[in-house]
Amino acid sequence: MVDKGGVVGAVFLDLRKAFDTVNHQVLIAKLSTFNFSPSAIKWIESYLTGRTQYVSVNNHRSLVLNLRTGVPQGSILGPLLFSLYINDLPSVCPDINTLMYADDTVIYVHAKTKHLAAAKLTTAMDQITNWLNRSCLQLNVDKTVGMFFTKRQCNIVSNITISGQNISIVPQVKYLGVIIDSNLSFKAHIKKVCNRVKFSLANFRYIRNALTFNAAKLFMDAMIVSHLTYCLTSWGQTNSLSLKPLATLYKKTLKALDQKPNSLHHCIILNNHKLLSWEDVIKYKNICLVYKILHNTAPAPFNSFIIQRNNSRQITRSTTRGDLLIPFRKSTFGQLSFSVTAIQNWNSLPTTIKDIHTYSTFTIHLKNWLSDNYNCTH
Secondary structure (H helix, E strand, C coil), X not given: CHHHCCEEEEEEECECCCHHHCEHHHHHHHHHHHCCCHHHHHHHHHHHCCCEECCEECCEEXXXXXXXXXXXXXXXXXXXXXXXXXXXXXXXXXXXXXXXXCCEEEEEEEECCHHHHHHHHHHHHHHHHHHHHHCCCCECXXXXXXXXXXXXXXXXXXXXXXXXXXXXXXXXEEECCEEEECCCCCHHHHHHHHHHHHHHHHHHHHHHHHCCHHHHHHHHHHHHXXXXXXXXXXXXXXXXXXXXXXXXXXXXXXXXXXXXXCCCCHHHHHHHHCCCCHHHHHHHHHHHHHHHHHCXXXXXXXXXXXXXXXXXXXXXXXXHCCCECCCCCCCHHHHCCHHHHHHHHHHCCCHHHHCCCCHHHHHHHHHHHHHHCCCCCC
């Protein structure tokens, strides 16, 4: 959307004690609209009713109270029930885009100016506030924030209001563990990842002599690589200069794994242990997500990111290879987006790998192909 010009306005909703305020009667009524069988609804109703709570401090217990609201937290069923509870929220503001992950909800809209985006979001928030009241949920206005995404700096102030109260317009916000800034540079997020990796890398070096190679590889993947690759398909499309500190830390991690000095070039380690370079790690994550989208195992909103060539009337050589259409992006910012770079990565694959139907087998062949085709540039 940002590549089209104009402004994308967003509101990050914060629900007050969302899981604890789910009304059981409202939830049961909403479940009946999902074509659950009567016996399944009764089972869920039985699961929710009859629960009690009390407070214990120094062996002193408060009175036992019956719970008439809320879904159990820390359970698998809790987030699922809450997701079903708020599933109809997008229907109350159809002119606004909505993203929901349990109680983390974002609404956003594209407009020519900040004022137009703010006006649309304010109207949507009035509709959402009414829906929240009917659903017995409460919005924490003080923690609900807005943000405007744009390629150009704009000092014009536009307010988004909820029930007449202005919400804070912030330059960056943490959403699902990723720090998002108004320019989508992800510099703050990369800095946070660097700090975490530096801490884990220091510990890794300290204990490396006491670990076997397999144990060290397991530690590296769990404590370092996991931070480097979390949501990498979202923020890894930023420019190479911003990603350079992470590439440096990844190389240092490889040298710590193989117990080699920093003066040794990391390409030798990559070849010896069939590991991926930092650039290939990004490609690997991109291609794996494209594979999941093509095989309908990724969340539905991702389907809009790719267009298969076999949907077109013309049958070309690229169609038979299983290539995807690369969308046109007029700006450098757009050309770095997932919908462009990931498709370019996918189209570079041989047909034999694209045609693999089992994800686990696909990832093995993909890693081997990336490792075999790595060209050292030092």
